[in-house]
Amino acid sequence: MQDPPLLIAPAAKVPCRYMLLRRRLAQLLRQLGVEATDGPDAVIGALARRLGCEIEIDRNHLFAVPGYFGATAITPRGYLILVQVNTSPEHQAHIVMHESAHIMLGTTNEAAESLFRGTHRTGSYDNPLERDAEFVARTISTWMGAARDARLTAQTDERAARLARSLEDRIAWS
Numbered sequence: 001m002q003d004p005p006l007l008i009a010p011a012a013k014v015p016c017r018y019m020l021l022r023r024r025l026a027q028l029l030r031q032l033g034v035e036a037t038d039g040p041d042a043v044i045g046a047l048a049r050r051l052g053c054e055i056e057i058d059r060n061h062l063f064a065v066p067g068y069f070g071a072t073a074i075t076p077r078g079y080l081i082l083v084q085v086n087t088s089p090e091h092q093a094h095i096v097m098h099e100s101a102h103i104m105l106g107t108t109n110e111a112a113e114s115l116f117r118g119t120h121r122t123g124s125y126d127n128p129l130e131r132d133a134e135f136v137a138r139t140i141s142t143w144m145g146a147a148r149d150a151r152l153t154a155q156t157d158e159r160a161a162r163l164a165r166s167l168e169d170r171i172a173w174s
């Protein structure tokens with residue numbers, strides 16, 4: 001569906017690779033036109049527009065396994081993110097972001113591999129592709145959380161509002 005991936009993770013031995021990945025993610029989110037205050041749904045919407053496909057989310061999927069669980073299926077229209085029905089809303093939001101990270105990184109096929117005998121079942125992040133997806137998901141959530149905390153007073157003037165937004169964005173990434 002995407003070739004090359006929207007977000008290219010640096011090679012395993014590259015020094016400061018997570019710092020680099022974070023920088024590339026920040027750049028991608030800017031290119032997608034997503035601001036930290038837009039919320040997680042905006043990331044998914046922008047991702048779907050950029051890829052020219054649909055990203056559907058089924059938050060009520062009943063997996064035949066206990067506990068938290070998520071997966072991404074490739075459909076004729078794009079991607080379908082499936083989330084275990086018996087999962088708290090906070091955990092569901094995190095699972096959706098983790099699956100979106102796999103889509104950005106182009107690792108949905110590899111994630112399918114770890115579905116039944118790896119990370120998505122055990123919660124162990126030995127697999128580097130799973131670690132990257134988790135890092136990206138957590139970085140986006142932290143960025144959005146920091147932007148909420150850094151929220152400035154509402155500006156009536158559009159220029160001041162623009163400046164406030166860019167300051168909030170800087171604070172969120174710092």
Ligand SMILES: [Zn+2]
Pocket residue numbers: 098102111119120130133
């Ligand atoms: Zn995963």
